[in-house]
Amino acid sequence: MAKQGTKSSLHRQSKSITGKVGLLAKKSLKPQQTRQIIRRFHILQKNKHAILSRLESLQLANGKRDNYDELKKGKTYKTAFAEFKLPSKNAENEIYKIDSSQTICDLINSIAKIDAEIQQRGGIERYQSASTQGQNSNRGGDSSKKLLEWLRSDKYQSKLTNVNALEIGSLSPQNVISTSGVFSPVVRIDLNSQDPLIIEQDFMERPLPQNESEKFNLISCSLVLNFVPSHEERGQMLIRITKFLKKPDKTQLPLSCLFLVLPLPCVSNSRYFDNEQLLKVMKSLGFTQSFYHEAKKVAYWLFDWDGKVKRAKYAKKQLHSGPTRNNFCITL
Ligand SMILES: C[S@@+](CC[C@H](N)C(=O)[O-])C[C@H]1O[C@@H](n2cnc3c(N)ncnc32)[C@H](O)[C@@H]1O
Known part of the structure; x- marks a missing residue:
C-alpha cells in the first residue's frame, strides 16, 4: 500500500489484530444498514472532535497538554477502551455528551469509549465499505x-x-x-x-x-x-x-x-x-x-x-429554524 503523510489523530485507529475488521468490511449490507453505519460513524467522529477540543482547553488551563498518542497510553484510556462493549442490537447507542461538570478523566474515558465503539463496529474500513455499497442504493452509483x-x-x-x-x-x-x-x-x-x-x-x-x-x-x-x-x-x-x-x-x-x-x-x-x-x-x-x-x-x-481568494469571513449563524434540522455548516 502506498503511504504518504500521516493520518490525523482524529481519524487514526488501530486495526483488529484478529483481522475481523477486514472480514466485516467485505460483508454485503442492506441499504438501511449502510445508512445506519454511515450515520453512527459521523456522529462518533463529531462527538470525538468536540470532546477532544474540550479536553484540550481543560488541559491548557491546567498547564499540561498530552497529545492523542500519549493520552492513549494512559491507564484511564486503556481501561475504558478494554471494558467497552457494543450495545446489543436493539439497545440504545451510547450518547457521548459534553457538560461543564466533566473532568479531564471523564473526557478521556469518553474518547476511549468512542474509539472502542468505532473499532468494534469495524473501523473506518466498514464505514468506507458502507459508503461504497451505499453509492448504488442511494445515488445510482x-x-x-x-x-x-x-x-x-x-x-x-x-x-x-x-x-x-x-x-x-x-x-x-x-x-x-x-x-x-x-x-x-x-x-x-x-x-x-x-x-x-x-x-x-x-x-x-x-x-x-x-x-x-x-x-x-x-x-x-x-x-x-x-x-x-x-x-x-x-x-x-x-x-x-x-x-x-x-x-x-x-x-x-x-x-x-x-x-x-x-x-x-x-x-x-x-x-x-x-x-x-x-x-x-x-x-x-x-x-x-x-x-x-x-x-x-x-x-x-x-x-x-478564478484564482482570486478573498479573505471574507463567514461565521456560524442560524439561517433556518425547526426541530428536525441538522447542524451542518462550513465557516471561513
Ligand atoms: C463517504 S467516503 C466517500 C468516498 C468517495 N469519494 C465517494 O464519493 O463515494 C469519504 C472518504 O473520504 C476520506 N477522507 C475524509 N477526510 C479525508 C482527508 N482529510 N484526506 C483524505 N481522505 C479523506 C475518508 O477516509 C473516506 O474514505
Missing part, C-alpha cells in the same frame, strides 16, 4: 459519472487536453474519473487506502505544491467535507483546495475546477447552512458554480476557479 457528463458538455469539451486530477477521499481506482481516460495522471488519496493505487494520505497534511506543475486541473471532493468533523475544518479544507488548483490563464483556457458532492440535507435541511450560503462561501474563495444537480439524497456541483 459512482458520483464521478455526473462530473464526466458535465465535462463532456460544450462548455468544457475543448479544455480537456493535458489535464490532471486529484481525487480526495478515493475509494476505488475503477471509478469514472480514473477510467474515462480524460485525466492523466489521476492522483488518488484517502485517509485509509483500500487499493495500492490509492495513496494513504490526509489531504490536510499533503505537502503544498511548490510550482504549477504540481497542481491540478480538477479536484474531486465527493462526500468528504461532510466527513470532516467541524465547520472550521471544512472551511480550511476548501481554502487548502485552492492551493492545489492550477491558476486559470484566460489566454490558454486551462481547466481549473472543483467537483463537490455533499449529502443533500447539508444544504436542504441545515439550521446553519444552505445552497445560497455555500455559493457565498465558494465565491469568496474564487469559485463560481457552473453546474449543479440535485439527486434524491445527494447534491453535486462543478465550480470554476
Whole structure:
C-alpha cells in the first residue's frame, strides 16, 4: 500500500489484530444498514472532535497538554477502551455528551469509549465499505459519472487536453474519473487506502505544491467535507483546495475546477447552512458554480476557479429554524 503523510489523530485507529475488521468490511449490507453505519460513524467522529477540543482547553488551563498518542497510553484510556462493549442490537447507542461538570478523566474515558465503539463496529474500513455499497442504493452509483457528463458538455469539451486530477477521499481506482481516460495522471488519496493505487494520505497534511506543475486541473471532493468533523475544518479544507488548483490563464483556457458532492440535507435541511450560503462561501474563495444537480439524497456541483481568494469571513449563524434540522455548516 502506498503511504504518504500521516493520518490525523482524529481519524487514526488501530486495526483488529484478529483481522475481523477486514472480514466485516467485505460483508454485503442492506441499504438501511449502510445508512445506519454511515450515520453512527459521523456522529462518533463529531462527538470525538468536540470532546477532544474540550479536553484540550481543560488541559491548557491546567498547564499540561498530552497529545492523542500519549493520552492513549494512559491507564484511564486503556481501561475504558478494554471494558467497552457494543450495545446489543436493539439497545440504545451510547450518547457521548459534553457538560461543564466533566473532568479531564471523564473526557478521556469518553474518547476511549468512542474509539472502542468505532473499532468494534469495524473501523473506518466498514464505514468506507458502507459508503461504497451505499453509492448504488442511494445515488445510482459512482458520483464521478455526473462530473464526466458535465465535462463532456460544450462548455468544457475543448479544455480537456493535458489535464490532471486529484481525487480526495478515493475509494476505488475503477471509478469514472480514473477510467474515462480524460485525466492523466489521476492522483488518488484517502485517509485509509483500500487499493495500492490509492495513496494513504490526509489531504490536510499533503505537502503544498511548490510550482504549477504540481497542481491540478480538477479536484474531486465527493462526500468528504461532510466527513470532516467541524465547520472550521471544512472551511480550511476548501481554502487548502485552492492551493492545489492550477491558476486559470484566460489566454490558454486551462481547466481549473472543483467537483463537490455533499449529502443533500447539508444544504436542504441545515439550521446553519444552505445552497445560497455555500455559493457565498465558494465565491469568496474564487469559485463560481457552473453546474449543479440535485439527486434524491445527494447534491453535486462543478465550480470554476478564478484564482482570486478573498479573505471574507463567514461565521456560524442560524439561517433556518425547526426541530428536525441538522447542524451542518462550513465557516471561513
Ligand atoms: C463517504 S467516503 C466517500 C468516498 C468517495 N469519494 C465517494 O464519493 O463515494 C469519504 C472518504 O473520504 C476520506 N477522507 C475524509 N477526510 C479525508 C482527508 N482529510 N484526506 C483524505 N481522505 C479523506 C475518508 O477516509 C473516506 O474514505
